[in-house]
Amino acid sequence: MSFYPTLQNTKINxxxxxxxxxxxxxxxxxxxVSAKFYEVNNVQTLKVRVTLYIDSNVTTNPKLETPTEVGEDLELYFDYDYTEEIPVSCNVWYVEFDYTSATIANINNVVSFLKDIDPEVSRGTTTKVLN
Known part of the structure; x- marks a missing residue:
């Protein structure tokens, strides 16, 4: 599994x-999630900003798996080490990255999941991409 580079991956609380x-x-x-297209040096780019709520006992940064395009969706999986208990409190993580590809114009939605490395997965969040 490969991880995608982020511009920021920070605990904000x-x-x-x-x-x-x-x-x-x-x-x-x-x-x-928020997602919006913009251009960088005449290259269409998707700016994605994400807020994640993760058990405060987990102190390592979540990792972004390399995004995949599925039809008009860009799928994102954020990996972290989840315990099976309901957490008492959470840390709030801010993750920001830019995405581009030869078929970026086909993307209309970003579908994101918080995924335990175990692999328990959150319900997906679908976000419409703004132009």
């Missing part, structure tokens, strides 16, 4: 984040 009622939250928590 100083204190662990606690959901008000963590019994109603599905774990792993689905990623929050």
């Amino acid at each position: 100083s204190e662990p984040f606690v959901f008000a009622n963590n019994k109603t939250v599905s774990y792993p928590v689905a990623p929050l």
